[in-house]
Amino acid sequence: MQRRTFLRNSALSAGMLALSSKNLMAAIMQQPAYKMKTLRGDIGIFTERGGTIGYYPSKEGYYVIDSEFPDQAKHLIEALQSQKEMPIRMLINTHHHGDHTGGNIAFKGLAQNVVGHVNCLANYKRVAEQSKTEDKQLFQDMTFGDSWKHKAGKEHIRTYYFGAAHTNGDAIIHFENANVAHMGDLLFNQLAPYIDRSAGANIKSWIQVLEKTQKTFSKDTLFIFGHAGNPDNVTGNLDDIAAFKNYLEKLLAFTAEQIKAGKTKAEIVKIPEIPGISWKGSGAERSFSAAYDELTSM
16 A cells, blocks of 8 residues: 555554544444555556556556446546545556446546457447447447557557457566566456356467467566465466466366266356365355356357
């Protein structure tokens, strides 16, 4: 947490000693729940509620990766501007899900451009139209295909799209000089993933996407993950990429074995965990359900 927030929290804590229990709870609820951390090369992360946000303060303005939800996006914007008042140069979305784009609307009139993969925009618009919430969204005005490059002050941003995975529109955002790569929800660290088949998710392809990630980036690359079983573990390295790839491989193989043994979907989703995977609160049911549907639709 930034020094400014720490000092404010310390002052609040001292003042709480004199409060009644009712007022104490009210005061606690008013404290900022978010955390901000600088990684390297001035690249930072913001966590509160939703997918991990990345940010970079260039001389020309802030570059922000994902936006969580509206309130959280406002907290981020306020925190960044309190550090240094600058324009928001770009907001880049890793994919379309609401916990990564719900806060886009807070950047309306602030971000000069909103960027995402072409499938990210298509999925985003489709979901908004279905829920009739187009007026609460800020859609991408710049899109890319397999790759896109942009010079951001002393940094070079490059995006990678390796195919369908968590959805069919997930991109990796790489800050090349700092060698920090935001994976979005291509990586759930020690946590069962959400596999959105309605948006083109494909587990077999996801494994291939992670293989390409392993070949593209180096052992020195610092990865930012969308979510983690332990919310403090939203960054990692190639070992974490390998561990999640192993999870998906075991998921498909074990589900295929169960189908071959004559198990129904209802029976398979009741299995508490994938053999060899002991992640706390693994949420195996949702993984088994998606794997069953994928394998039986071939």
